[in-house]
Amino acid sequence: MAVLSGMMDAMPAILVLFLLASGLARAQTYDLLLKGGHLIDPANRIDTVMDIAVSGDKIALVAPSIPAAQAKKTVDLAGFYVTPGLIDLHAHVYGYGGSLFPDDTSLVAGTTTVVDAGGSGWRTFDDFKARVIDKSRTRVLVLINIVGWGMKGSKYEDNVEDMDSAATASKIKQNRPVIVGIKTAHFGGSGWTAIKRAVEAGRLSEVPVMVDDKIFTNSGRTSREKVLDVLRPGDMHTHMYNDRQLEVIDRFNGKVQPYMWEARKRGVLFDMGHGGGSFLWPVASKAMRQGFAPDTISTDLHSSSIMIQESDMPNCISKMMVLGMSLQDAIERSTVNPARAIHQFPEIGTAGAGKTADLAVFELRKGVFAFKDAWGKKRLGTQNLKCLLTVRGGKIVYDREGLGFPLWNTAGEYEVIP
């Protein structure tokens, strides 16, 4: 303190003036202020009204009240929910026949991170990176397929010769942190080769594996328990409510299978992966009634599942709310949980100061809404979560109602307004 005041004494008038000026400039320290929204940030145990200030691409401050005068742009979000940008742990943005470009399907849904689940393999990852990952505004992370050619169709995906654990692990090591894990899916052959090679690659590169197991009675994988035995703690089984993959519910007594509980206790994670066949009301209802909820909510969004209904993250969250999950719980399973599952927490999945400003704003509509499962069967619900605005890397990239922009007739002969 003494040193400081000594410096002050010695300070020439011009410097004092300069400091005053920068003090004035500090009146607009922040580029963007999201004001008055109800922040749900499970990682920081926040579930209340909070203001969020953004500078550049980072969250600068989260506090109960930040004056609007301190920001270049203020968005009034009273009555709406604000969350960390959602993380869709199971998406298809490359390689798979039904893959979709990420931005127009993710950013409009409040999803700022998508994890491509196995579209690329070690042979095609570089092409994926050049054509999609580097060109998307959405953060795209990758579960690399154990099949070298990725999700190119059954001729490729059933070929065990192309499941090279060492080559896959080496691609992962060269491309951290974009590649966050391994995917095995659609294997139509018999035996355990696909899953075992994926787990082996996961062991070599220290990343988790996500399994989509296509079970045939002639596959030699008749015991669903066995699938869970070969998975390590932290590995994920997606499509958990597809009763043909895991037989989560015992068909005879309607109970969640004991091996499901055991696997969960052991640390195996269960992911929703809605998709075109893996979220069915009868299965999900029974499981949820017994408390068997997904660790992570994800869409498996592709060109046919998106036509069932906008089966995006807010839609999947709304469906879990139909089954009794609270909004807070669902947000946790759509932000911090997936971030942890792919070992990216706390870089993503939370809205703390210093983090990349990936944020989503939602309205929770009340009324009567139809929700369609993967088979197109509808069920009515009373709450519907809709994305209103998305911030990715500090920039407003989606703003359905134009909350962050001025009225056209007050903006003069405007050019593109930032």
Next chain:
Amino acid sequence: MRLLLALALAAALHAQPVYDLLIKNGHVIDPANKRDGQFDVAVIGNKIARVGTDLPASQARVVVEAGQYFVTPGLIDIHTHFDAQGADLNLNPDHNALRSGVTTAVDAGSSGWKNFENFKREVIDVSKVRLLAFLNIVGAGMYGPKVENDVNEMDPEAAARMARKYPEIIVGIKTAHFQPATWEAVDRAVKAAELSKTVVMVDFAPKPGRDYPDLILKHMRPGDIHTHFYGRLIPQLDAAKKIQPYMLEARKRGVMFDVGHGAGSFWFRIAVPAIQQGFLPDTISTDIHKSSVMLPRAYMITTMSKLLNIGMSLEQVIERSTVNPARVIHRPELGTLSEGAVADIAIIEMQKGSFGFLDSGHGKLIGDRNLRCVLTVRNGQVVWDTEGLSLTDWIKAGPYSNFK
């Protein structure tokens, strides 16, 4: 006994569904047939079978109660980009068209004669939405400024040959993005259109020596389409925001003015005064691509909502999204709910409240109505049904599972 048998037979016949789909009690707006009121629309196979009142629900396999909605012909978006360069670089046509009620989308020059067949094989042939195309006068299509500014890439004969090879898909020739200050691109596109007996769609930037009035009064033919006409580089208004006389003159000549919203071509500061003076678009279209859908939300149904809130009537908006574009691309069989027409239908909700809309410059207009497509029928099939209007509740669906 015979009487009894006959009665039983009649009853059985009566119970037999006649229609595959019956849309009941909707407010039908079908400008081609001058229908604007409550009607039932019945579909058999892929055709509109009947439009009438009081068609019995018992005669249909699937009944959609549309009492609170508008029922229109499937919408036609004549300026889209669903090009052939792979799912990672463009928008998925079915998702982005069908959920907006668009059953016919015209790709506006993404491909040229060199790569059209690739586009056809990879996208057009596998899409549910009816995809038509304007062929780019540039042989390689929208492949970047190097080819798009190269006059040697613009071969009217080759373009016309390709257009004539696929008359059921190629409805015209597109010219766009041409930077050199000459008329080469426009004139060659017109030449290709003359040779193939189709129309031209022009995306134009005025330059010294290449004036806009010359484009619409001299170089374009009646029936040709100027897209992006509410764009900020187009001198459609004078300094006092009055419509320029040459706009009216060109319209009188038969030049068509198309919205082509896009990421840069729809501005409230231009569209509002133009529409207030009665200068409406002949056709409403989106120029939908992966950036125009983000902040401007250049979807068909949203673009229509913007024009509605500026002051066009719903009937005018529907007319310019159905029958008008159908006529402009010389496909008068589309854009109608005539009996016998292909069953392409949109069911649209008009929400009331307060809604914000951004234009290409991110200027905001707050309106009191919002259009939303709730159900789309394409070729007789329900392809989008976000409210499940055509479906039964899951609990009545019986036990179902993936496990067989």
